[in-house]
Amino acid sequence: MYAIEFETDITGKYLELKEWQSLLNKHARVIILVDEEPVSGEASEDLGEFQALQTTRRSKPEVAKDVAVVSMEDDINNDVF
Structure with missing residues (x-):
């Protein structure tokens, strides 16, 4: 195991x-350490957005681990650009 800091x-x-x-x-495992107190109000809005994304994701089918996502991205970029 190694660390990226x-x-x-x-x-x-x-x-x-x-x-x-x-x-x-x-x-x-991602660890974020912040020296200051969070700004009031902003965290709760982001939490709501995150929960909405989780809910949307639950209704989508699972993606198999052997799907070549990077290759698909390259194909899409070649078609678009």
Whole structure:
């Protein structure tokens, strides 16, 4: 087991992992430590959005682990661009 540690300024709701390809299909534990108290109100809105996404996902079929998602993305990008 090894650790990936980085610091960043959060400027949106998503964080980008560099070299994510080496982490694909691996189990990971993500820990976020913040030095300050959260801004009031913002967390509850994001929680509601997350729960809505979870509800939507439950109604979709499971994706088999052997599906080549990256290959599909490449095909879609080639068709669009």
